[in-house]
Amino acid sequence: MKKADIETPAVLIDADRLERNIRLMAEAAQRMGVALRPHFKTHKTIEIARMQLAAGAVGITCAKTTEAEVLIEAGVTDVFIANEVVGPAKVARLRELARRATTSVGIDDLAQAEPLAEAFAREGRPLAVLIEVDTGLGRCGLPPGQPVLALAEQVVRLRGLQLRGIFTHEGHVHRARTKAELEAMALAAGRAMVETAQLVRGHRLPCDVVSVGTTPAALITPTVPAVTEARPGSYVFYDRCHLRTWSATEEDLALTVLATVISRPARERVVVDAGTKVLSADHAGTRFDTFGLIRSHPDWRLAQANEEHGILAVPAGAEVAIGDRVELFPNHNCAVMNLADEVQVVRGEEVVARWRVAARGASR
Amino acid sequence: MKKADIETPAVLIDADRLERNIRLMAEAAQRMGVALRPHFKTHKTIEIARMQLAAGAVGITCAKTTEAEVLIEAGVTDVFIANEVVGPAKVARLRELARRATTSVGIDDLAQAEPLAEAFAREGRPLAVLIEVDTGLGRCGLPPGQPVLALAEQVVRLRGLQLRGIFTHEGHVHRARTKAELEAMALAAGRAMVETAQLVRGHRLPCDVVSVGTTPAALITPTVPAVTEARPGSYVFYDRCHLRTWSATEEDLALTVLATVISRPARERVVVDAGTKVLSADHAGTRFDTFGLIRSHPDWRLAQANEEHGILAVPAGAEVAIGDRVELFPNHNCAVMNLADEVQVVRGEEVVARWRVAARGASR
Numbered sequence A, B: 001m002k003k004a005d006i007e008t009p010a011v012l013i014d015a016d017r018l019e020r021n022i023r024l025m026a027e028a029a030q031r032m033g034v035a036l037r038p039h040f041k042t043h044k045t046i047e048i049a050r051m052q053l054a055a056g057a058v059g060i061t062c063a064k065t066t067e068a069e070v071l072i073e074a075g076v077t078d079v080f081i082a083n084e085v086v087g088p089a090k091v092a093r094l095r096e097l098a099r100r101a102t103t104s105v106g107i108d109d110l111a112q113a114e115p116l117a118e119a120f121a122r123e124g125r126p127l128a129v130l131i132e133v134d135t136g137l138g139r140c141g142l143p144p145g146q147p148v149l150a151l152a153e154q155v156v157r158l159r160g161l162q163l164r165g166i167f168t169h170e171g172h173v174h175r176a177r178t179k180a181e182l183e184a185m186a187l188a189a190g191r192a193m194v195e196t197a198q199l200v201r202g203h204r205l206p207c208d209v210v211s212v213g214t215t216p217a218a219l220i221t222p223t224v225p226a227v228t229e230a231r232p233g234s235y236v237f238y239d240r241c242h243l244r245t246w247s248a249t250e251e252d253l254a255l256t257v258l259a260t261v262i263s264r265p266a267r268e269r270v271v272v273d274a275g276t277k278v279l280s281a282d283h284a285g286t287r288f289d290t291f292g293l294i295r296s297h298p299d300w301r302l303a304q305a306n307e308e309h310g311i312l313a314v315p316a317g318a319e320v321a322i323g324d325r326v327e328l329f330p331n332h333n334c335a336v337m338n339l340a341d342e343v344q345v346v347r348g349e350e351v352v353a354r355w356r357v358a359a360r361g362a363s364r
Helices: A015-032 A046-054 A065-073 A088-100 A110-121 A146-155 A171-175 A179-202 A333-337 B015-032 B046-054 B065-073 B088-100 B110-121 B146-155 B171-175 B179-202 B333-337
Strands: A010-014 A060-062 A078-084 A102-107 A127-132 A161-167 A209-212 A255-266 A269-272 A292-294 A301-305 A310-313 A325-330 A342-347 A350-356 B010-014 B060-062 B078-084 B102-107 B127-132 B161-167 B209-212 B255-266 B269-272 B292-294 B301-305 B310-313 B325-330 B342-347 B350-356
Touching: A010 A015, A015 A046, A015 A342, A046 A060, A046 A065, A046 A350, A060 A065, A065 A078, A065 A088, A078 A127, A078 B255, A088 A102, A088 A110, A102 A110, A110 A127, A110 A146, A110 A161, A127 A146, A146 A161, A146 A179, A161 A179, A171 A179, A179 A209, A255 A333, A255 B078, A292 A301, A325 A333, B010 B015, B015 B046, B015 B342, B046 B060, B046 B065, B046 B350, B060 B065, B065 B078, B065 B088, B078 B127, B088 B102, B088 B110, B102 B110, B110 B127, B110 B146, B110 B161, B127 B146, B146 B161, B146 B179, B161 B179, B171 B179, B179 B209, B255 B333, B292 B301, B325 B333
Parallel strands: A010 A342, A060 A078, A078 A102, A102 A127, A127 A161, A161 A209, B010 B342, B060 B078, B078 B102, B102 B127, B127 B161, B161 B209
Antiparallel strands: A010 A255, A255 A269, A255 A325, A269 A310, A292 A325, A301 A310, A342 A350, B010 B255, B255 B269, B255 B325, B269 B310, B292 B325, B301 B310, B342 B350
């Protein structure tokens, strides 16, 4: 099949760019001397996880137990759930998963650790846990240093758990206003992690893993000596967020949404058949003032989107007609993949594969 | 099963509220003397479409051919695609659909009408079309009056099409700053539609249907004499958008997202396991400054959301612990349903049904 035959709206993956992005990040991790454990959240696709493992990734990161189920069902043997796992249904899921593959999870409070410990005390081997550290994002995680040590001291007393180390998601680097500021934020996060690990180890507690991860800082934070692992996710496709964080150029963007012009009700207004049901509304009105960029048309604006409509503001003289096709670069590809049942993989003008987004909607 | 046993995150539908919302809108349409053709886009669920038809709806509205396929496959006999349908794959879908059920579509340009006419000239009966009128939204559609007449004159010459009337989505009423302004906008839209229909009929062209629709104006626009049909969609659940457009109170909101507290990293910060993968990011940063409301906690704020995390700003003394559950009212329920594979239907504390969101992701 040709790209021209794809029914719209459709999510396209540029195979050449995807392969290059995976290769370059694997090489960078090797150069920096850290293990690469890429995050599943961006692509949610088994085929891409396998490409990452083939390029040298030590395992896959995900955020939810249902994502881990998809990965382990597909044969992935080492999965880290970089998130707190709470509730009896999820503890039961985890127990099943840990019987089938090397499984580890995040904690930031004894209230998550104790039910896990109780469940895993009855299993043959303990559950591996990593303490989440908040290096500036302001989401989950303990402040670096003493609070982490205090939890580590409690965790090592719980028979069902094995403390493997600490992890952070330094996603606050997205807020940097300059490249220098981003670098400073990433390095500060890495140093806080290493100092915290040294504090924990100084008290004769285990802390083998010092794991960091976010694509805009993926070539920076892991350069701090004694960081052991990197968990970037978005680098497989990159997106508009990475153009503004100095971590990608348009030539790196591997995902587009293909859309058809369905109406041109005014000279300066063009409506396409891809709206927020395909693009998501992520970052529109916050990080960005539009719903995405338009490939090959830097002077057109994806000014508005409703569920089924993308509304482009174009110059009055723009040559574009009903039936024409446009390719859009979304604001946030993780959200786009969570809306897509499948993607079309293209190489030039050829469709070379269709991949199912196996973990779309896996949020439990 | 009890509500307390539902694994989170989950989308809950309050059965009592849903039934009441459906009944009240059906009664209102009857009182206003218009046919009710509710929009599928909000619920995407066969069970709810059947409830609407049982309450007197004349048919169902949707936006895409793949939604129409789901409806017609489920036995719905009259479907209006209130949108422009462009491209050979979609024309082929439409031809199949029109063989199985009464199907009509929107147009606003001869460039959409001609390929449809060509395809349907070879069918046993013509395809019913309605001309879309832009009464202020600024999306698709022709301006009221003369431009609609001009297109109508061209359409009636096309053998494969049957001109049934005109339709508008007066969604611009969401921009009203006062209830009086909203009423004036809705009535103006209704009058523009009726005047346009009179103009078309005055030229001896058919215009049986004068169709309007948007939930905030659902009790207003159809009161303009000679409007024949109403197409509200969101009224089945209402959402936060309808609280600010004077069309619902919190007691009408029939959809919530059930979430579990997974972390309380600071006294004033609580993190739940529902983020934008469940809630969507719709209207956050544009129409609203947060990602939703929190049921029973008007002083808590759903200040931030990432894919898997909802971050609540709470008073430092708030009594809330890891493992507690909260119910969230999303900004935009149509987007929530497009992310959910199924919903849990609850009556009080009982789960009375699980419904599949049959048309989730149907965007072609």
